[in-house]
Amino acid sequence: MKVLVPVKRVIDYNVKIRVKPDGSGVETQNVKMSMNPFDEISIEEAVRMKEKGVAEEVIAVSMGPQQCQETLRTALAMGADRGIHVKTDDVLEPLAVAKMLKAIAEKEQPQMIIVGKQAIDDDCNQTGQMTAALLGWSQATFASVIELGEGTAKVTREIDGGLETVDIKLPAVVTSDLRLNEPRYASLPNIMKAKKKPIEEMDPASLGVDTTPRVKTLKVSEPPKRQGGVKVESVQELVSKLVNEAKVI
């Protein structure tokens, strides 16, 4: 079977995020970018399926500007077989991404799409669910274990109350959670080999998708600075503050 894995280029998790002075977004100029960590986990899972012989091909997809090819190269160096780059400088919202994934899935016919549960830049946690809905496929989100059967998969999901196991029919969309696996490092020889793997280029129009944002960003601002605490003299004072100032009880 084929496995499709979307990979997003995001600000590196180590970078201290700075808001642009005009409040229109966050600073991305001269900022280190890398693959969304949950997407690394998705690629790792797909590559492991291939190494076990249950998947034949792993296709990585990235959407965005030219530099997304670096992210695709990382996916190829980790073991994906080929890349698809949907090149656009537009701002992409989860719905547009899901529509494009649907168009690609209809063409490529993968049995599984493994999506990171969320991207660490906008933390939307929507793309996987929307993609499954648009395709009419099964979905299993926040996966910490994926076991493949014959045309089915058993997926262990991390939920608030603990772990939930669901059986789903393929084709399916699965979103990966933190504990699904520990992604490998792209090795030096594999980085060299990745150069020879193909990356197909397309654009949103050729997929028949209108990427116009549906959400208008009014203002981006930094979270309020943390204030220092105060010491209270007595339990009475504490309770009074909790009731009257914090209004939590």
Add this chain to the structure above:
Amino acid sequence: MDFELSPDQAAFRETASQFAAEELAPHAAAWDEQGIFPVDTLRRAAEVGFGGIYVSEDVGGSGLSRLDAAVIFEELAAGCTSTAAYISIHNMAAWMIDRFGSGAQRERWLPALTRMQTLASYCLTEPGAGSDAAALRTRAVRDGDHYVLNGTKAFISGASRTDLYVCMVRTGEEGANGISCIVVEKDTPGLGFGQLERKMGWNSQPTAMVTFDDCRVPVANRIGEEGQGFRIAMQGLDGGRLNIAACSIGGARACFEAAREHVLERRAFGRTLAEFQALQFKLADMATALEASRLMVHRAAALLDRGDTEATMHCAMAKRFATDAGFDVCNEALQLHGGYGYLRDYPLERFLRDVRVHQILEGTNEIMRVIIARRLLGR
């Protein structure tokens, strides 16, 4: 002239920096404090391709250039300078076998070396022959199909824990032309080790004397021809010096970044330290020194990759400059941290102790000046 990293080099740097941040940096303090040689981590590093960065691919190496290696070692050293430096020594020894060994020798040793299933040490220095390496006195006397080795090597990185000792020994006349390069495997009868040296830094790798007491080694273990050993050793060191220089840059960069964060946060006299111009200038000088060091190392590496006849001098210049600058930057960063810089809870003093030795080994910085001057004056 293009000063940008290629996309490949950017990807190598990314992998190395991730590995350093996740596998080296979190353990560096404990390795230093407890004197742990992290063999498992070395093997993981080899899985990524760091065991034979510029060793050929047919024996498991990564087949990259010296410039690629310089980029990689800077990143690794920013995680743990001492461990990165050992990896660089292993790479140097493996390269010598790859470059000068026979097909059979390459097949025999390199596949395990590039995976770091076996580890290598480079044995040139002796108690009585440091900077004047060509005066070495360890003798190898031919006896049938064997050499019988007698003598002592000093300051050997990895000694007692590594598997292959790439040794420069005297098989002929006095001076450089009487030296041969012989590989001694661990467990060879007559091969012994001194006590572990107690060192200022580089504590994540053992250092000890290596002794040969009628140690019989097959002639098949000689790398290259008799009398070629000194040239092999010196060629290994050209690249080794760049690696060590890159390790100084990496350690110093880590200190610089810590200092930059510190002055932005630490307040005194109602302002952050970053608002004092004297300290701004200090940071500016540190960043400039790092940039200059990196440019020199990369340029020398490019010359070495091209086989340029001036490469040796440029390697010496880069090593001298970058290891001096690297130590100074660590020291300034420690000073900017004030009393905290002196505490083991902060990494500054460890980086400082680790990079200090880079001014001494792979040829002291005084010897670097000798090499440069000799070339300038045509002697």
